[in-house]
Amino acid sequence: MATEIRRIAEQGVLTLPDVAWEQARQRMDVVGPLAALDFVGHQAADDAAHSLGLSRRQVYVLIRRARQGSGLVTDFARGQSSGGKGKGRLSEPVELIIRDLLQKRFLTRQKRSLAALYREIIQACKAQKLRVPARNTVALRVASLDPRKVVRSRGGQDDARDLQGVGGLPPEVTAPLEQVQIDHTVIDLIIVDERDRQPIGRPYLTIAIDVFTRCVPGMVVTLEAPSAVSAGLCLAHAACDKRPSLERLDVEMNWPMSGKPKLLYLDNAAEFKSEALRRGCEQHGIQLSYRPPGLPHFGGVVERIIGTAMQMIHELPGTRFSNPNQRGKYDSDGMAALTLRELERWLTLAIGAYHGSVHGTLLQPPAALWADAVARSGTPAIVTHATAFLVDFLPVIRRALTRTGFVIDHIHYYADALKPWIARRGSLPAFLIRRDPRDISRIWILEPEEQHYLEIPYRTLSHPAITLWEQRQALASLRQLGREQVDEAALFRMIRQMRDIVDTAQHTTRKARRDQERRQHLKTQSPSGKLAPPVTDVPDAQTEGQPAAMPFGQIEEW
Structure with a gap:
């Protein structure tokens, strides 16, 4: 009894x-x-x-x-801990062992791991015939330590300097879109071109995640290396209604996570510190914050979801795995089967499955937490003009206005709207110009007085829409031919010749196939010549009949 x-x-x-x-x-x-x-x-x-x-x-x-x-x-029962709020439930002798070993064995320059610390705690408890604490309990004790003290004790004063003034902790988040993390990665998968279905290499993924709900509001898959444009496209996808992109991919699912973030939390990559991103965020009232150098855990939310997504990618045909040892003799090129658009569709479906799965940390699906938060605080402000929003995040160029308009990289741009400014060009400073590297057939200039953007097309409207990399390739080819002076006509003749070679070749190289795929979005322009909104495209018949996405499963145990 x-x-x-x-x-x-x-x-x-x-x-x-x-x-x-x-x-x-x-x-x-x-x-x-x-x-x-x-x-x-x-x-x-x-x-x-x-x-x-x-x-x-x-x-x-x-x-x-x-x-x-x-x-x-x-x-x-509430507050079932017998120690009271903020206190542990372990006996005092066990607490004493943990505190002693933390100080003498963990907070040292030898930098013992958590596993090694836990083994010593087990031995000490058993020696005194005390109840052994759970590993998670010890991990919580470590996590509760002052990060500055931990870094200073294990790495020295220099290592701890970056933590001074930031409190050693990532910013606290209490609402949807209060903080959104964005990051890039190369996808461990070989994809194929749409015409011949031959391998063209690995694409890149740029993904955004809402830290509070762990929902994914934006994603972009490209063949271009990470850049300011990638960040802008991902941000535009996050801020805008997802229905156009879902219709383009022929995906029937609900993706309501949209709206302008209050704060972007980024690493210190060059593309995240570009003038284009900074100006765009200032324009739309989005704060920029950067994780302290050398502290990758500050961006752990987005990095964990990227890591889990890459694990799933390894189950698709054409995977490159994470390293050569895992790949072994697997023929990634020979097994490649998905096009860029099919991969984007697969990732979209996988994100939908993830949103509906119970999150290991939240203990409910991210979509449910988003819905609850929106019901309490209201629907976030969604951007309705996708193209106009994207323009604010395009790379910045500055040029003086000439009597024939603007000249950028040997290409002339002109519109009648420039006439009032041409007459006053001598007294005007250089114009701020935005240009989309994926389609340089038009530019956007910031009107000096009204401070809004004007769209300015080629002066010669018969020229085809081209990408910036095509222009640079053509320019390099002309230089190799000894052309000291390059004019616009010669530049577009070279581009047409290069396209003919790629389009008519029986066995194109991987680079040529990849370059051809880069031009696919140019076909999405409307007859009026207006740039198609980002992540909005015509449906692709090849995506029908693809297997359903695998569930994200247990993602991001944070």
Whole structure:
């Protein structure tokens, strides 16, 4: 009997007030049956939340607590820790061992790992016949240490300098789109061109993730290396309605996570510190913040979702795996099967599956948390003019106005709207110009007085739309031919010849096939010549009949 009373006391029954006990019992009656199920859907969780006066997220927390507990009423009690708020539930001798070994074995220049520290704690507890704490408990003790002290003790004062003034912790986030992280990666997959379905190499992924809800509001897959344009395209995709891009990919799913971020949290790559991104964010009231150098965990949310996505990519035909040892004798080129657009469709479906899966940290699907947060705080502001928004993030050029318009890289641009400014060109400073490297058939100039953008096309409208890399290739070819002076006509003749070679070749090289794919988006222009909105394109018949995306599964255990 004494043993039973001691056990009950340890569980906190004798210390629970009557009101708290009754509340815990009601929670057990409602949530207990749900905890016994393998899967708890939204409707069941909502019903339980309504009857208990809780949120859906709190119900999922109680479910997890019940599954990890002993089937007791106190598993559902608030503040069930006997140590009180902010205190641990370990006995004082165990706490003393942990504190002592943290100081003497972990906070040293030898930089022992958490696993090594935990092994020593196990040995010390067993030697004193004490209950061994869980590894997660020790990990929480390490995480609660002052990051500046940890870095200073394990790496020295110089290593800790970057943490001074930033508190050693990533910014706290309390609402959707309050902080969005964006990052790039090369995808471990060989893709094929759409015409001959021959391998053309690996594409790049730029992805944005909302830190509060862990939802993915934006994604871009390109053949271009990461740049300011990649960041701008991803941001435009995140801020705009997803329905046009879903229709282009022939994907039927709900992707409501859209809106302008309040803050972009980025690493220190050059493309994230470009004038284009800085000016665009200033224009739209988006703050820019950068993770401290040498502290990759500050961007861990986006990096973890990228890592999980790449693990899934390894199951697709044509994967390159993460290293040559994993790849072995697997013929990535020979097995390649997906085009750029098919890969984008697959990733879109995978993101949809991820949004609907219970998150290991949130204990509910990211989509559910997004919906709850939007219901409380309102729908975020969604950008309705995608092209105009993207223009604000395009690379910046400055040029003086001439009597025939603007000349950029040997190409002339002119529109009648420039006439009033041409007459005053001598007194005007250089114009700020935006240009999309994917289509340089038009530029956007910032009108000096009204401060809005004017779209200026080629002066010679018969010229075809080209990409910046085509222009540079043609210019390099003309230089090789000994052309000291390059004019616009010669430049476009060279581009036409280069395109003819690629289009008519029986066996094109991988580079030529890749270059041809880079021009695919130029075919999406409307008859009026207006640039198609970002991530909006015509449907691709080749995407039909593709296998469904694999689920993201357990993603980003944060």
